[in-house]
Amino acid sequence: MAGKRFYFFHYLSYFFQQPKDQQQQQRQRSRRRKIFPLLAYLLLTLVTTSIVFIVSPVLRQSQAADFPVQHLSRAKEHLKDLAQQGKALFEAGRLVEAQEVLQSVSQQYQALGDKLYQAMTLSNLALVYQQRGMFTEATQAINNSLQLLGTQGSKQHLQILAQTLEIQGNLQLEQGQAQQALKSWQRTEAMYTQIGDRDRTGITRSRINQAQALQVLGFYRRALTLLTEVGQNLQSQPDSLTKAVELRSLGDALQLTGDLEQSRQVLQKSLESAQRLQSPQEISASLLSLGNTARIQQDNQNAIAFYQQAIAKTPSPLTKVQAQINLLSVLLTTQEWSTAQPLLAQIPTELDSLPVSQVAVYAKIHFAQSLIKQKNRECVGQCRAPRNGEAPTTDTRHSTPEKIAQILATAVKQAKALGDGRAESYAIGTLGRLYEQEKQWSYAQELTQQALVLAQAVNAPDITYNWHWQLGRLRKQQGDIPGAIAAYDAAVDELRSLRSDLVAVNRDVQFSFKESVEPVYRESVALLLQSQGGKLSEETLDKARQRIEALQLAQLDNFFREACLNVTKVVLDEVVDQDNPTAAIIYPIILLDQLQVIVKVPKQPLGHYSVNKSQTEVEDILGQLRQYLTEPDRMEEVQSLSEQVYSWLIQPIEPELQRSNVNTLVFVLDGALRSVPMAALYDGKQYLIEKYAVALNLGLQLQKPKPLAQEKLQVLAGGLVQPPVKFQRFPPLPEIKSEFNLIAKAGVSTTKLLDQDFTSKALFGKINSIPFNVVHLATHGQFSSRPEDTFVLATDGPINVTDFDLLLRRRDETRPEAVELLVLSACQTAAGDNRATLGLAGVAVRAGARSTLASLWNVGDRSTAILIGEFYRELVSSKVTKAEALRRAQVTLLQKYPNYSRPGYWAAYVLVGNWL
Structure with a gap:
């Protein structure tokens, strides 16, 4: 193992040597092309065993239980010290070591017959198991802890029981049991109230937890009302570090619910409280959160200012590097190259100086993702060329494939040492994304499959879908179309299972919908409609339009930050075949290089045709048409452009519409088509509205129809x-x-x-x-x-x-x-x-x-x-x-x-x- 590790880094150091002449440069480039694919293989021998945006793995408020101070025997004092050591290891993200220590402590308390301390240790051990994705063990540990504690006892006993129930709620929500989690946290709040939670920290934490469970259940307004009440209670309290921390926690929770303006106001109060207390740690933490909220609001200049202040004020190396990475991401998005350049050089040094911990591993992955994303922008030409006298956009020395691979290799190694399966999956999958970008398909696929196995092992569907998607892209590139379709199907299934969770987390930090969710659906539909050639089966067409409907539903969920379409629905086909046989449904789907159209005519099988217009061409014409429709002197242009769109959507099917006596067209519109009124389409003599009634619909299903x-x-x-x-x-x-x-x-x-x-x-x-x-x-x-x-x-x-x-x-x-x-x-x-x-x-x-x-x-x-x-x-x-x-x-x-x-x-x- 040691020899292989040396071999890997030996090659990395070889890559970074400066060539002495042009001929040597050419030889080195040639060697890099041959050797870079080996890095994946070498990584696989170093450690057994993305792109998504990284968040702290625990979104909900939970904490390991504290040990009460009282007189103990020397043996128990020793165990207490060991248990605190286990807690410290957990908080440092050193999960394997924490597990070993707490397992030993639990066994020794059991031997001593000390049920209270054994229960407390088991609850902390459950938290460690949870972080490692060992949910069976975590559930068993928390159940054993609760059994030992019972329901009655002293104030100290009830305090431990309340903390254990907090951890149980966290575990339940993590496993998708939101209703049970809500009940656990309601019990926790009642228990803290019963024992007289003097500074209300436990009560506040329990209520913030309840709000997150409510949101996952779809009760957005109830969650927001609860958070608002928490905010009012906090603001009436005198300044304290607890108040500053809880206000920040509340601001972050409001950010997760999408109430960004309220989040900003609460975080500002957290900052002001921390400033009055002159706490640099809390000041910088609040500034970091304010930067995150501003960034989601697309208020990039304020986000940059908050991040820069957080970097300047924080005494914490970890907060500093988190702010630096988020700042870099904004600067790359806004193309502020001169400000981004020093960060590209500073961040690797800052990361290397961090002690090994869970958060540090995620910081490395997040940084690598920013570099990959930037490389991708450069590869596809999204970044403009430097103007006269300007420096190049970025110094590519800091974002070579070898540099990024080295960062991710370290992240994989550290995640494995910490026993963090989620982080290990993130790092390996992100490395797979890097190889995909470098067109090293087979190595990328091997890494992606490893990341997928790890994500499934720790029950992490929020990242599993991403690796299925990545696998689908890779299989398509290698010509395995059936395998690619199967991978995309699996990704869509995971997204469907995540429907409530996707809208209950931070849309910018956890995932960007437009970048990380929408393309899964669109690429899947493109694969289905373009894979078979010739006439497509009705089963394939039905699957494609259902997938577009699922995208529309996901877009609406994303809009409201809530899974909101929970009503009795009927399939549109049933409406046109039975209730309204004079209506036809038209599904235009905008794909990258084609416009695909699926048509449902009453009592006929699904029809389909394609128009060879790229997404760019379609969107340009629709954009012009939308603009000219409101300008009085553009009638000629409006009719010309409308006629083009008519030729795409109506002309190919008009004979069939006439044969079937269709008088109503129901459009399920996609993308830029939504901004253009179908009624205004023009056939050269008449507008569409002169021949057909027109309606829009969200998808294949609608509430039970009833004629008004x-x-x-x-x-x-x-x-x-x-x-x-x-x-x-x-x-x-x-x-x-x-x-x-x-x-x-x-x-x-x-x-x-x-x-x-x-x-x-x-x-x-x-x-x-x-x-x-x-x-x-x-x-x-x-x-x-x-x-x-x-x-x-x-x-x-x-x-x-x-x-x-x-x-x-x-x-x-x-x-x-x-x-x-x-x-x-x-x-x-x-x-x-x-x-x-x-x-x-x-x-x-x-x-x-x-x-x-x-x-x-x-x-x-x-x-x-x-x-x-x-x-x-x-x-x-x-x-x-x-x-x-x-x-x-x-x-x-x-x-x-x-x-x-x-x-x-x-x-x-x-x-x-x-x-x-």
Whole structure:
């Protein structure tokens, strides 16, 4: 073993020698190409046995139990010292040594008949087992500890029992038993209350834990309410280190729930408390957390400033290097090369000086990942070339494959020595990613398979999916298409099992959805649709569209930070084959080098065709079309671009649509297609809306369909003519009164809240006290890819999408009738935000509404009033579907009102959800 280790580093040192002449440079490059693949093999002989963003492996608040101070015999004093040593080893991340020490201590306490101290040691041993991924042993240890403790005892006994229950809750949540974890932490809180937790540290910790369990269970609002109460209690306490630590813990928890503004405020209070106490350790820790929150908010300049302050102030080498690595990541993203350059040289030295610990291992992996990511940017040409007089972007001496491999080799070796299977898997898998980048496929695959085995052994699906994905890419590169499809299937299955967990963790530090989740689905679909050549089987087409639906669902979960689509659903195929056989469903899928389209025509097998347009071409044309639709002097360009999109999506299937007497098209749109109204597609003579009713849907499933025309319409309407003073950027909407009059004229029963009467409190009150099946809000609002920027405006300020959801869900508890339709007649999607329609669709889904009618951009309120009036008139008098009523209203503007005939006036309105 020693000889092999020398052999490995001997070759590394050889790589770093400076060549003496150009010929020697060429010889050395040639040798590197031959020898670099051997590094993986040598690593495999050194240690038996990514890319994801790294977090501390324990997200929840837990701690090893402290030993009470009392008079003990000399033997027991010795055992107490050993136990504290075990605890220190655990906290240093030296898990194997900690396990050995605590196992010995537990056995000796058992021999002495000391149940209390044996129980305490077992609970700490369970924490060690958990960190090593030994869940069976951890569960057995914690159960034995609880059995020894019983339920009654002295205050000291109850203190230990409470701490043991904390560890049990942590173990349960780690194994996906969120409901049991919640109960354990509720018992813990009750026990700390019973024994009189003087500084409330235990109570606070228990409540933060409960909030995380609630979020995993999908109770986002309950979790946030609990965290808010914790924050209020903490702020009323006098300054202390405990308060500063708990405020920081709360700020980090709020960050995990996605409440970033509240997180920033709480972390700022933690910082201020630490500053008053003049604690450099806590000051720098708060600054690091503030930097993380700013980074997730994409406030890169503040993130950089916080990280730099943390580096300057911290006495902790570990905090310093964590801040340096996070700072480097931001600087590389923002292409601030001159500031990044010194860090590239400093961080390896800082890492080498750290004592071996779990957190230090993760820091090494995270640094290596940043270097790999940067190399990838350079490889694919994302980084611009230096301008005249500029230095190169980065000094590549610090990010050669050999340097990165050396960092990861050390991380693997240290993770193995610590007995940390998760970290070992991260390091080996990341090394596999490095070899993938270097196109050394077979070595990369061998490493990836090792990382996968390790991740599965420690029950870590959050990283297992990543290695399945990596394995799929590698098998595809080597021509093993069936093997690649199987690996992608496994990755998607893991993501499905992780659905709640993925949205309950920090979206930037644990994973970046767009980089680490979305591509799994897209690449999988591309593989399915491009792998067989010729005509694809219906089974393959069905699998591909189900995968795109799963992506849409994951995107919506990611938007809300909660697995939110837990409603009774039916497959769309059943709707078009049985309930509405004149509707067809179109699934355009934007892939890297092609646009793929799957079509479901009533009572026909799935159809499919492809358009040879790259993602870049498709997105460029859609971007131009979206821009020109709102510009009055661009009609010629709009029709030309719309005709192109028509030729992609409609023209190939139009004969089949006509043969099947289809009159409604339901689009399940992907990516940039969501920002363009399908109604405005043009065949050279007519717009699509002149031939077909159009609706949008999120995927293969929707809430149980129910035609609105069969019911009597009862509308709860809120309107705001003059926006509040703070929102003067929004213009007045004087035609709202006319809009409400036209709704009433259509024969619709309406309860109105107008101007000063339209407050969030008044709306909440009406929702809980009157019957209605339509909510109609004529007010400014915005849909964004960020839920915090998605709102509707009332007299007393914005009603956020999450509050709006809570408002309608409360109503569901008291009234059985569903909200059939949510109309938002003056809102708009955020400009340039392709994911903004997630907010639009999400409002309906989260509110429990079967469908939403809203606009993609701001439209003149006079034309809006006419269109909305016509929509309701058609619903009431003609008893048609919602999609057909919208079509007729749009055609009325197009054909009967010359001033409003441009698509910019009528095409903005889209119906999302149930079209019946």
